[in-house]
Amino acid sequence: MNSYDIFKKLTKGIKFDHKRFKDDFRKLGLQPSSAVPAKVIVPLDEQLEDDTGQKDQQEGVEKKARLKRKKKGKNDQQKQLMLQQQEIRRQRRQLGIQVWGTDIPAPLEKFSQLITDYDVNSKLIVNLKAQGHSIPTPVQAQAWPLMLQRRHILASAPTGSGKTAAFLIPLLQGLGGPRKKGFRAVILAPTRELASQIHRECVRLGEGLGIRPIVIANVTKARQKYGPQSSQKFDLLVTTPNRLVHLLKESVEGPPLSLANVEWLVVDESDRLFQDGQRGFRDQLAAVYQACTGPSVTQALFSATFAQSVQDWCRLNLHNMAMVSVGLRNSASEDVEQHLQFCGNEGGKLHALRDILRKGYEPPVLVFVQTKERAKELFRELIYDNITVDTIHADRTQKQRDNVVAAFREGKIWVLICTELMSRGVDFKGVNLVINYDLPPTTISYIHRVGRTGRAGRRGQAVTFWTMEDRPKLRSIAQVVQSSGQQVPQWMLDLKKPSKNERQRMTTQQPERGHVSRAVQHEKVAKRRRKQILEKRKKMKIESSEAAY
Structure with missing residues (x-):
């Protein structure tokens, strides 16, 4: 070279x-x-080598161009996805919806999306519209997509916002149709009245689907009709936890109920059912969960108020769970005009109630009292005031309670006196006025009581009586009233905040309110004296007869 x-x-x-x-x-x-x-x-050979290098260089340029186009397309997709997410967030803000969890679908805007996006049976949409619904409510708009994807859900929405239909539509769609497999869905409610109401709504919405919903009226007969030896021609069970737990136990009346094929478990008024103690159902709920031994059970918990205990349990036990909240948490409906009225003492309450009824009122009216004894006393006071009034409480039989509820729905009873029994979930159409004769024990109870009116977009009124005995609880109630857009005196908000121990004591221990009126008190005293006199006479008669012998 x-x-x-x-x-x-x-x-x-x-x-x-x-x-x-x-x-x-x-x-x-x-x-x-x-x-x-x-x-x-x-030379020629080196020119060929040079051409090969130029070709490699050209391929490198083209590869870079492809990567650039691919990156640009990916950026465009990300941009489009971002715009979609922004639009979904805008929809949720407009509806007052808040969500927690991963991969939460967009809320629905109209019923037709149930058919186009989720292949829901058109008969369900027809039945919805037949009930007077035109568009999904906020809780329905967000709960339906989640439950139709078989997601566990914890949902909170104001009273009267359509929560029952929010869990019934996905449940009826998920069941598909009638099967001879026994109960495949269970709905739990804290009271028999609420369970009956859910059952009626289920029958209406499921018309034409062939699904057979059952509400248990008699526990003894239920073992024979729905036990393992029965025909199994039923699909959905609506009941209270204590009744269901009784049926799940072995008894001489018959074998226990089987929940081995349950696919859906819905808990309505979940915060009440998760309470401990006398008013809670947590132990019964645990027994029901253990009895649902199917391979896949979708669980849904609904309530008008959020409880931290329920939220903690769901996060611990439910995989891929979604939380939905509509409106302000633990607040009363803005459609209810609320008043806090000072009455001085028990006699002042009775005068204030009679004053409201005398000035003129638009029935139906619900009056809440603290105990069943006070409900009976108030009923005796009002029954002679030319008012169509009745009372409902735990001492009345189930048949009596059903008759009272039916009469109140039909307008035969204008004023219904009730205890905490009727404060949860029961939907009376068109209740115009709620009177808290006794201050509710907690803010949660206040929200549920007030929520019996102002439902489904209607306006309502709520009047709450209070005395000096109720002063420790007044601040928290006033804050709920203010959060719903109502005016309250500033001094109520400035009251001293009770300590944690005091709040716990006020929740579990109700104040001794005495009798509704002096007349009732005198009647009680006279009755007690007559009883003492009769016992004294009986004792004297026995002593005299013994002396004669």
């Missing part, structure tokens, strides 16, 4: 500036043109 070959190797692919290197060009015997810089002349 001579110097010329070495030079060719070193200068392969290099362009020379003939103006700056004229002498070098002449030595190589090259004649550069006057316009274009000359190239070094190389």
Whole structure:
């Protein structure tokens, strides 16, 4: 290899500036043109190698271009996804919806999306519209997509916002149709009245689907009709926890009920059912959960108020759970005009109630009292005031309670006196006025009581009586009233906040309110005296007869 070959190797692919290197060009015997810089002349094989390098370079350029286009397309997709997410957030803000969890679907805007997006049976939509519904309520708009995807859900929405239909539509769709497999869905409610109401709504919405909903009225007969030896021609059970737990136990009356095929478990008024103690059903709920031994059970918990205990349990026990909250948490409906009225003492309450009823009222009216004894006393006071009044409480039989509820729904009873029994979930159409004769024990109870009116977009009124005995609880109630857009005196909000122990004591221990009126008190005293006199006379008679012998 001579110097010329070495030079060719070193200068392969290099362009020379003939103006700056004229002498070098002449030595190589090259004649550069006057316009274009000359190239070094190389052999054919090296030209082929050069072409291959240019081809590789061209492929590299094309690859970069493809990557750039792909990146641009990915950026466009991300941008589109971001815009979609922004639109979904805007919809939720407009509806007052808050969500927690992963992969939460967009809320629905109209019923037709149930058919197009989730293949829901059109008969369900027809039945919904037949009930007077035109568009999904906020809780329905967000709960339906989640439950139709078989997601566990914890949902909170104001009273009268359509929570029953929010869990019934996905449940009826999920069951598909009638099967001879026994109960495949269970709905739990804290009271028999609420369970009956849910059952009626289920029958209406499921019309034409063939699904057979059952509400248990008699526990003894239920073992025979729905036990393992029965025909199993039933699909959905609506009941209270204590009744269901009784049926799940072995008894001489018959074998226990089987929940092995349950696919859906819905808990309505979940915060009440998760309470401990006398008013709670937590132990019964645990027994029901253990009895649902199916391979896959979708669980849904609904309530008008959020309880921290329920939220903690769901996060611990439910995989891929979604939480939905509509409106302000633990607040009363803005459609209810609320008043806090000072009455001085128990006699003042009775005067204030009679004053409201005398000035004129638009029935139906619900009056809440603290205990069943006070409900009976108030009923005796009002029954002679030319008012169509009745009372409902735990001492009345189930048949009596059903008759009272039916009469109240039909407008035969204008004023219904009740205890905490009727404060949860029961939907009386068109209740115009709620009177808290006794201050509710907690803010949660207040929200549920007030929520019996102002339902489904209607306006309502709520009046709450209070005395000096209720002063420790007044601040928290006033805050709920203020959070719903009502005016309250500033001094109520400035009251001293009770300690944690005091709040717990006020929740579990109700104040001793005495009797509703002095007349009732005198009647009680007279009755007690008559009883003492009769016992004294009986004792004297026995002593005299013994002395005669």
